[in-house]
Structure formats: structure tokens, C-alpha cells
Amino acid sequence: MIPMLDIKRELNLIGDEIKEAVESSIKETRFILGPNVESFEKEVADYLGVKYAVGVASGTDALHLALRALGVKEGDEVITVPFTFIATAEAILYCNAKPVFVDVDKETMNMDVNQLEEKITEKTKVIIPVHLFGNPANMDVILEIAKKYNVKVLDDCAQSFGALYKGKKVGGFADASAFSFFPSKNLGCYGDGGLITTNDEEVYKTLKALRNHGSFVRYHHEMLGYNSRLDDIQAAILRVKLKYIDKFTEDRRSIAGRYIDSLKDIVDIQKENSDGVHVFHQFTIVSDKRDRIIEKLKEHEIASAIYYPVPIHLQKSFEKFGYREGDFPVSEYLAEKVVSLPINPFLEDEEVDVIIEVVKVSVNE
Structure with missing residues (x-):
């Protein structure tokens, strides 16, 4: 049998390191926002060439919380593509916003940027290009159009960890970027996990509160937040796999x-x-x-x-x-x-x- 994904072979190569990392996390007993989460966020931000990285519970949460941090609310429109995993558009509905679709290019399978501008209205808040299957979208044109209309960009990097666009890793171009660490992903953990990257300090601070019940200071909740935190054990696994x-x-x-x-x-x-x-x-x-x-x-x-x-x-x-x-x-x-x-x-x-x-x-x- 030749499977799509072969974690058994992966474990044959790095299983001992994974086991050691997991055992170390368990012995530390700081499972929620523990030391491996903090270390992984720093290491992955350095790898991707961004200022800030925030670990969350899944790639879907990464999209949802990023939209919240970018100010998407009821009545707003968010533009994305219809040929992608449903989470890309689900996150828009979670914000009570309206998804507006742009068809994809037949060859690259990414957003057809020639159709993008005509979909922008006064209600457009964010554009979500998807780097489908790991293939970088045409970010220059997307960012240029977004700037023209004062619209934010959140790129869906769930399938594109490590991909390059004009020599720079995806995850550092947009106002925010969402990653998934679902086990099948190129960088995948052994459960659910996600990440949001940004170079905007205010977005970063908002994301850290949103993932932790809207709290900047413990037991003080300044906004409606969520319980969406990357587990320390999963972060420990990701730290090992990031090296490979x-x-x-x-x-x-x-x-x-x-x-x-x-x-x-x-x-x-x-x-x-x-x-x-x-x-x-x-x-x-x-x-x-x-x-x-x-x-x-x-x-x-x-x-x-x-x-x-x-x-x-x-x-x-x-x-x-x-x-x-x-x-x-x-x-x-x-x-x-x-x-x-x-x-x-x-x-x-x-x-x-x-x-x-x-x-x-x-x-x-």
C-alpha cells in the first residue's frame, strides 16, 4: 500500500526526538501556553522572517481569529476563492460577514487576480488569497489592489508552509497570515494546531488576547475572546519537525x-x-x-x-x-x-x- 501520508516512516526517522520532546513537555507539566509554545513561536517567526507568531488551536481558528483581529464584523464583505477547503470561507461566516468569491486561474489554481478588483465594494474589509496545495498566489497584484482600496489582506497559508514568493517565505506579505498544523500538512503536528503571523504589533496583541478568552491581564476580559491555544505538547512536536x-x-x-x-x-x-x-x-x-x-x-x-x-x-x-x-x-x-x-x-x-x-x-x- 502506498498512502497519501506516511507518518510511520516519519517516526522511523525522527520518532526518538519526538518522544523525547513529548516526555520533556509532560515532565514540565505546563500544558497550556507553556514554554514550548513560546519557543516555537519565536523559532517559527524567525524561520518565516516575520516579527510575530501566535499559536492557536487549529488552522480554522487561525483564519477566524485573524479576521477578528483585522476588524471584520457583521455586514462586512470578505473576498476569497470557492476552490479551497471550506474553512477558508467558514471563518468569514463565523464573523457574521459575507463571503464574496473570485474564481481561480485554471493553471495555477489560485485566485484569478484579473477578476479581483471588480468584486471590491465599499463593504469589502479583507481579501483572503489561498496558496493552494502549496503554490504561492500572485501577492504583488493582490496587495496592490488592496492598498488602492484600503482593504486588508489575510493570506491562507494552511498548505504552503515554507513556500517562497519572490524569494521571501509566505506568511510575511499580508496584514496577517494563517497556517494549519493538521497532521497531513508539510509541517504537521500529531493533532490539531494552527498559527497566525503578522508584522503589526497591534494585531499581534489583539490575537494574543483573542486566543485566551479576550484577556490581556488574567481574569480581566476586555473583549469577547476564544479558547484557542496551541498545546505545549504539539508545540514540542512542531519544534522537532521544524528542523527537518x-x-x-x-x-x-x-x-x-x-x-x-x-x-x-x-x-x-x-x-x-x-x-x-x-x-x-x-x-x-x-x-x-x-x-x-x-x-x-x-x-x-x-x-x-x-x-x-x-x-x-x-x-x-x-x-x-x-x-x-x-x-x-x-x-x-x-x-x-x-x-x-x-x-x-x-x-x-x-x-x-x-x-x-x-x-x-x-x-x-
């Missing part, structure tokens, strides 16, 4: 390169931003023969996944906004055609060869 992230990214990019060289003439492949470095959280292809590819992979005990079979605007939980099929044709097209292949950094060369061959046979037969 560049090697894991290199391995992912190497596997992706082999896929691209072998499959580029028989399927469409998500195009890397020419100004960026893709970290391949997922390696995603587009094919009219998706079902056949999935079936053949399954016959050979090879995992695959469809991200995402139903765009957000067509989800039942968003039907009150009145969107219909055809409103965002590229997102709908991709939802019907995409499939992601295994690309975890522990794949053996022989396994990659088998995956490539099965896809080739599936398309050509």
Missing part, C-alpha cells in the same frame, strides 16, 4: 519534478507560480479520465484524493447566498477533473515509478 522542514520540502519538490517530467504530456498539472517556489503539499493533476486513474491506482493499492469535489459556493451550507452552477466555471471544472497523487517526502523512488506507470496506463488504455 527544508529537507522534507526538498524531497517533495524532487518527487514533484519526477512526476512533472513523466506526466506533463498526458495530463494537465497545476502550474507553479513563475515568481514562487511551490512546496507541493499536494501534487494535483487534471484529467478527463480521473475516475479511471483513481480506479487503477486503487487496484495497485495506491492512495489518491480529490481536493475538492464540491466548490464552496455549491455547498449546502452556503446555499443561502444564492450561488448556482456556472457562477465560477473554472472552480467547477477543476472540481470535476482534479486528483492528487501521493507526494509525502518518504516515498521511495520505486514507489514513484509505479505511481507514474499506473497513471500512464490509466490515461493511455
Whole structure:
């Protein structure tokens, strides 16, 4: 069996370090906002090249709290894309704001910046670009438009830890950036976890209060806050894995390169931003023969996944906004055609060869 994610192989490599880190955290007995959280926040901020990092309970919370810290409230509009995980848009609804969608570019699968400006109104508060599957979005244009209309930017970095845009790591361009440490992520913990980065001191201070019941001083609650704190044990795990992230990214990019060289003439492949470095959280292809590819992979005990079979605007939980099929044709097209292949950094060369061959046979037969 070739899985999408292989934590067992990961543990074979770094399991002893993980065990030592977890045991150390347990012995310290400071599980909530403990020393590993503080240390991880400093280390990850340094890695990403930002001033501030705030650990929270999940990537979804990172999006939600960041929107709150940026001042989003009822009646505001927040612009994002419909081809992403639903958490991107859920966070907007948590603020009682209205999600406004911009279709994605067919090649990069990121926000089509040519359609962005026409969606901005006097109610627009924030733009949320998504670096989908680890591919950096076109931040220069997005930031330029946001500045023109005095709109904030929160980029969804849940799938793009370590990705580069014009030589700089994503997470430091926008007013705030949201990361996820779900176990399948490039930098993932062994449970739920998330992070918000910012270079704005006021946003940072607000986030620290929001994640801890709205409290700047213990038992004094100046705003409605939340219980959303990164666990010390998870932070200890992330501190170990952060040391390996560049090697894991290199391995992912190497596997992706082999896929691209072998499959580029028989399927469409998500195009890397020419100004960026893709970290391949997922390696995603587009094919009219998706079902056949999935079936053949399954016959050979090879995992695959469809991200995402139903765009957000067509989800039942968003039907009150009145969107219909055809409103965002590229997102709908991709939802019907995409499939992601295994690309975890522990794949053996022989396994990659088998995956490539099965896809080739599936398309050509």
C-alpha cells in the first residue's frame, strides 16, 4: 500500500526526538501556553522572517481569529476563492460577514487576480488569497489592489508552509497570515494546531488576547475572546519537525519534478507560480479520465484524493447566498477533473515509478 501520508516512516526517522520532546513537555507539566509554545513561536517567526507568531488551536481558528483581529464584523464583505477547503470561507461566516468569491486561474489554481478588483465594494474589509496545495498566489497584484482600496489582506497559508514568493517565505506579505498544523500538512503536528503571523504589533496583541478568552491581564476580559491555544505538547512536536522542514520540502519538490517530467504530456498539472517556489503539499493533476486513474491506482493499492469535489459556493451550507452552477466555471471544472497523487517526502523512488506507470496506463488504455 502506498498512502497519501506516511507518518510511520516519519517516526522511523525522527520518532526518538519526538518522544523525547513529548516526555520533556509532560515532565514540565505546563500544558497550556507553556514554554514550548513560546519557543516555537519565536523559532517559527524567525524561520518565516516575520516579527510575530501566535499559536492557536487549529488552522480554522487561525483564519477566524485573524479576521477578528483585522476588524471584520457583521455586514462586512470578505473576498476569497470557492476552490479551497471550506474553512477558508467558514471563518468569514463565523464573523457574521459575507463571503464574496473570485474564481481561480485554471493553471495555477489560485485566485484569478484579473477578476479581483471588480468584486471590491465599499463593504469589502479583507481579501483572503489561498496558496493552494502549496503554490504561492500572485501577492504583488493582490496587495496592490488592496492598498488602492484600503482593504486588508489575510493570506491562507494552511498548505504552503515554507513556500517562497519572490524569494521571501509566505506568511510575511499580508496584514496577517494563517497556517494549519493538521497532521497531513508539510509541517504537521500529531493533532490539531494552527498559527497566525503578522508584522503589526497591534494585531499581534489583539490575537494574543483573542486566543485566551479576550484577556490581556488574567481574569480581566476586555473583549469577547476564544479558547484557542496551541498545546505545549504539539508545540514540542512542531519544534522537532521544524528542523527537518527544508529537507522534507526538498524531497517533495524532487518527487514533484519526477512526476512533472513523466506526466506533463498526458495530463494537465497545476502550474507553479513563475515568481514562487511551490512546496507541493499536494501534487494535483487534471484529467478527463480521473475516475479511471483513481480506479487503477486503487487496484495497485495506491492512495489518491480529490481536493475538492464540491466548490464552496455549491455547498449546502452556503446555499443561502444564492450561488448556482456556472457562477465560477473554472472552480467547477477543476472540481470535476482534479486528483492528487501521493507526494509525502518518504516515498521511495520505486514507489514513484509505479505511481507514474499506473497513471500512464490509466490515461493511455
